[in-house]
Amino acid sequence: MPKESTQESQSTLLEQTVRDTGVFRCLECGKCTAICPISRYDHHFSPRRTVGRALMRHDEALLTDDRLWTCLTCLHCTQVCPAGVAYSDLTLGVRTEARRLGTATVCMHGEAIHAWMRLMMDPALKQNRLSWLTSSLPQAPHSELEASSSELSVFPEGDLRSSRGPRKSVPHLETRNDSDTLYFVGCAPYYGTLFEPLGVDGDGIARSTVQILNALGVKPQVLPDERCCGHDLLWEGDVQGFRTLAGLNAALIRKSGAKRIVTSCPECARALKVDYPAYGIRLDTEVVHLAQLLTYSEWPRPNNNGASHHRQPTLRITYHDPCRLGRHMGLYDPPRQVLERLGLELIEMQRHRHNALCCGTNGWTHCTIANKAIQVDRLCEARATGAELLVAACIKCQIHLKCALQDRLLGHKIAIEVKDLATLVAERMTEGIQAEPGIFG
Amino acid sequence: MTVKWKRKTQDPPIATHVEKPARIGVFVCECGCGVSSILDVEGLVESSKSLPGVIYAGHAPYWCSADGRERLEATIRADGLERIVIAGCSPRTHKQLFQETAAKAGLNPDLLGLINIREGCAWPHEGEHKAATLRANDQIAMEVAHMAALAPRSPVEAQITPRALVIGGGVAGMTAAQELADSGMPVTLIERASILGGRAVNTTSEVAADLATVVQTHPSITLHLDSLVTQITGSVGAYHVDITQPTSRCQGPASTEQHEPDHTQRTTCGTFGAIIVATGAPDEETASLAQLLRLPQDTKGFLPETRVRLRPGNHVERGIHVCGSAHYPCDTAEAQFQAYSVASRALRHLRKGRVTAHGPVAEVAPEKCNGCGDCLNACPFAAVTMANRPSAPHRFTGLAEGWSPVKAEGLSLSIIDPLLCTGCGNCVSVCPVGAVTVAGWTDAQLEAQMHVALGQHSAQESLPRILIFACEWSGYAASELAGAQRLSYPPNVRLIRLDCSGRLQPGLILKAFEMGAAGILILGCAHKLCHYERGSERAAAAYEQVKALTALLGLPPTRLQLAWTPPDDGPAFAELVTEFVRGVEKARAPARSE
Structure with a gap:
């Protein structure tokens, strides 16, 4: 029993965190700091020092350091720690306390992302988030100014997303309200809107996923009132926000009667599979990532007898392990098996699988030059493989790498095409199957 | 990052570095009876006293009178006030006056805010005294919150080098040079040809011939013929100019200099406080010079005058002028006329001795900037340069001497020239990581205002809370005009004034909905x-994005609108706001409680 603290009662949460995360076991060996990608570029950040502060109960320093919010929670340090200190969980605990005390930093991108996540906490909110399901729609006018010059007659209500060009016709997507399988979409439509200038097609990932599921003989449920899974709010210390979102999602999921949830986002997968039960939120369903589903499902035969797989040119690709899919959930093989099945030539980056370098993302707070340096490092590593395409299995990885690719001063030094796994699979798997533009039934 | 601690108990807080809140004084003006006949001035003073940071609140019939200003100055000194909020009439007419008073009392003039409760609150709602007072109450509280969150910045100063550079030795250039030299200002004149005269060469113009004689013999004029400007560095007040000059003898074997049969070398021409461009009719060299000087060119290549009427108030005089056919096609008389005018302006600028940049300017936090260059794209005034990090001056990186990220090759840092920055905030709006801030319009300040406008303590639970972000030059001006014209519109609006609508990013709007x-x-x-x-344009782009996000969220489209309002149309403003509020009330979702 730790001796009676002279601090206020609000510090007992820190005591709890310190106990639960095994901070006392720290050997001060420094392996965590050695492997930490942020520490490499930002000498003011050190996992070992954070652990030290927690041990010595230097609460003020711990709770008020800006850099508390820079940690990527990529789990690399936890993985190499010989003493079993759960560093990322320590970060989560300290952030929770810091947020409660009012020292949290603000969300990036003008606070847009946390704002929409928090707006989703309203139980009365009725989103209009499924327009990606319908097939090709006329391009909506960009603004009132351009409306008059638009030749389009159809103006679907609520669908004011600007897009770079006319939408490609999408294949026929099928869903069923009573399906055993539920496709948890996540914030892809929102990310696609905010990061459209970066060339991130969130809608495309969602469509590709349903396309793949359909091709596997599954017509999934899709929830019109789905909320953000709460992953980011949780890791940024907003446990209450997470619980609210999780509660709303859980009610919808239980009501849906689904037995299995499929998601194409590793963060949603982790949240639904690991964090919801950890916080006592029952889903009564299995949770799988799309890559897992693909590895144990039967793929459709190619339409033509000419074996479409072989007709497609072999593409040299490299694969970026997302932290949440990789180190957090141990899913290194399923995406690789999928890529192999597609007949692609996979060239691994130097740091891959459990050693993969994080893409430099965190929960949307405190993005600095260190994050950029990490992204540049990762992109250089990708280019060094000689691959033509970098496959990312997480929309946030894609966003962050594409953000770094925008830097016109670095330009050709880091340029490489980046594509989501779902998009790539849908393209190659359904080659030869006619795309049918039409309104979904 | 400042740390604000919320203390739950009486025990001493864990943190020791609580930031001392600034001492704020609130001065409510009765404006004769213009305000006091409609608003409950005493009530406003009383409520102001309970606002965080306010240690003084008082009212007077006219704070702008000589008596009023004396009292203001005395109160600032006596109470050691660090921020001032005056609730009275228009900042557009009276802010400068009050700023002078504040400066006399030893206060940084930027630390004074003036919120309009006359045209802003009293007159448009003169039929509803209670609602008008409620609005005034909130608007004052918003301004107090805005000023409380303001981090003061010292004005940036630069010395002006008392030397002028004239580029172009035609009639316009020579006239300008002579004017400046005759007034005692040292002038350097650069001409790319081997003789003076420009387009007047080989004509019978006596004007050109006389001028050439003067320029060649004047003791205060340094002449460089066969010279071209190659580089201009430095900033307002001190432009360092490099030129190419012919060398006096051949250097090296002729075979290595095939492209330049007349051997030239680069040399420093000097440092100048003013540059006059008189390069004549546009050609390819005009374009490169325009780029060096960050001057816009029109479609034909001429260098137009900056739109003086549209310049924002805190625009710093750059000391760069254009005259003659470089500006637009003109004959000798017109060229001379322009040259006299421009020389006079340049002289005035050079004799000032220094330039001062007051007011909001953008600043980059070096550890946050990831070198993406979005700010460079967004800046209309070319105030941004991207510097290579490892070689960026230490004072800009803000990091330990010599420190730079490992493998930082190619990583850049945005550097914003405070003398060129006009504080529009477009860079703030586009920056993905919040590395750029404009003191005076930070997110913290705007959110502080939003919090007051939308917070629970705003005691009008039954009416929907409408936020108006108004740009100084259009919507805000129109709002004051509408008030002056006694046009009424619904009082449950809360107005936040911005220098430029381009300051807004989608997240701030979403945050307002969240609040x-x-x-x-x-x-x-x-x-x-x-x-x-x-x-x-930036505002329109941000609006598109947030419109799309709110559409996804299922928020009715009538709850968010972007409108262009001319500053001189009061009725249009009143109508627009009335329509908008109606639209919101129709689509009203229950307001979220925090």
Whole structure:
């Protein structure tokens, strides 16, 4: 029993965190700091020092350091720690306390992302988030100014997303309200809107996923009132926000009667599979990532007898392990098996699988030059493989790498095409199957 | 990062570095009875006293009178006030006056805010005294919150080098040079040809011949013929100019110099406080010079005058002028006329001795900037340069001497020249990581205002809370005009004034909805009339994004609108706001409680 603290009662949460995360076991060996990608570029950040502060109960320093919010929670340090200190969980605990005390930093991108996540906490909110399901729609006018010059007659209500060009016709997507399988979409439509200038097609990932599921003989449920899974709010210390979102999602999921949830986002997968039960939120369903589903499902035969797989040119690709899919959930093989099945030539980056370098993302707070340096490092590593395409299995990885690719001063030094796994699979798997533009039934 | 601690118990807090809140004084003006006949002035003073940071609140019939200003100055000194909020009439007419008073009392003039409760609150709602007072109450509280969150910045100063450079030895250039030299200002004149005269060469113009004689013999004029400007560095007040000059003898074997049969070398021409461009009719060299000097060119290549009427108030005189056919085609008489005018302006600028940049300017936090260059794209005034990090001056990186990220090859840092920055905030709006801030319009300040406008303590639970973001030059001006014309519109609006609508990013709007705004109206300038060149374009782009996000969220479209309002149309403003509030009330979702 730790001796009676002279601090206020609000510090007992820190005591709890310190106990639960095994901070006392720290050997001060420094392996965590050695492997930490942020520490490499930002000498003011050190996992070992954070652990030290927690041990010595230097609460003020711990709770008020800006850099508390820079940690990527990529789990690399936890993985190499010989003493079993759960560093990322320590970060989560300290952030929770810091947020409660009012020292949290603000969300990036003008606070847009946390704002929409928090707006989703309203139980009365009725989103209009499924327009990606319908097939090709006329391009909506960009603004009132351009409306008059638009030749389009159809103006679907609520669908004011600007897009770079006319939408490609999408294949026929099928869903069923009573399906055993539920496709948890996540914030892809929102990310696609905010990061459209970066060339991130969130809608495309969602469509590709349903396309793949359909091709596997599954017509999934899709929830019109789905909320953000709460992953980011949780890791940024907003446990209450997470619980609210999780509660709303859980009610919808239980009501849906689904037995299995499929998601194409590793963060949603982790949240639904690991964090919801950890916080006592029952889903009564299995949770799988799309890559897992693909590895144990039967793929459709190619339409033509000419074996479409072989007709497609072999593409040299490299694969970026997302932290949440990789180190957090141990899913290194399923995406690789999928890529192999597609007949692609996979060239691994130097740091891959459990050693993969994080893409430099965190929960949307405190993005600095260190994050950029990490992204540049990762992109250089990708280019060094000689691959033509970098496959990312997480929309946030894609966003962050594409953000770094925008830097016109670095330009050709880091340029490489980046594509989501779902998009790539849908393209190659359904080659030869006619795309049918039409309104979904 | 400042740390604000919320203390739950009486025990001493864990943190020791609580930031001392600034001492704020609130001065409510009765404006004769213009305000006091409608608003409960005593009530406003009383409520102000309970606002965080306010240690003084008082009212007077006219704070702008000589008596009033004396009292203001005395109170600032006596109470050691660090921020001032005056609740009275228009900042557009009276802010400068009060700023002078504040300066006399030893206060940084930027630390004074003036919120309009006359045209802003009393007159448009003169039929509803209670609602008008409620609005005034909130607007004052918003301004107090805005000023409390303001981090003061010292004005940036630069010395002006008392030397002038004239580029171009035609009639215009020579005239300007002579004017300046005759007034005692040392002048350097650069001409790319081997003789003076420009287009007057080989004509019978006596004017050109006489001028050439003067220029060649004047003791205060340094002449460089066969010279071209190659580089201009430095900033306002001190431009360092490099030129190519012919060398006096051949250097090296002729075979290595095939492209330049007349051997030239680069040399430093000097440092100048003013540059006059008189390069004549546009050609390819005009374009490169325009780029060096960050001067816009029109479609034919001429260098137009900056739109003086549209320049924002805190625009710093750059000391760069254009005259003669480089400006637009003109004959000898017109060229001379322009040259006299420009020389006079340049002289005035050079004799000032220094330039001062007051007011809001953008600053980059070096550890946050990831070198993406979005700010460079967004800046209408070319105030941004991207420096290579490892070699960026230490004072800009803000990091330990010599420190740079490992493998930082190619990583850049945005550097913003405070003398060129006009504080429009477009860079703030586009920066993905919040590395750029404009003191005076930070997110913290705007959110502090939003919090007051939309917060629970605003005691009008039954009416929907409408937020109006109004650009100084259009919507805000129109709002004051509407008030002056005694046009009424619904009083449950809360107005936040911005220098430029381009300051707004999608996240701020979403945050306002998160805080409980029932409706948000953004008022900006029409594209061609934006005082910051491209601010309204930025506003439109941000609006598109947030519109798409709110559509996904299922928020009714009538709850968010972007409108162009001319500053001189009071009725249009009143109508627009009335329509908008109606639209919101129709689509009203229950307001979110925090």
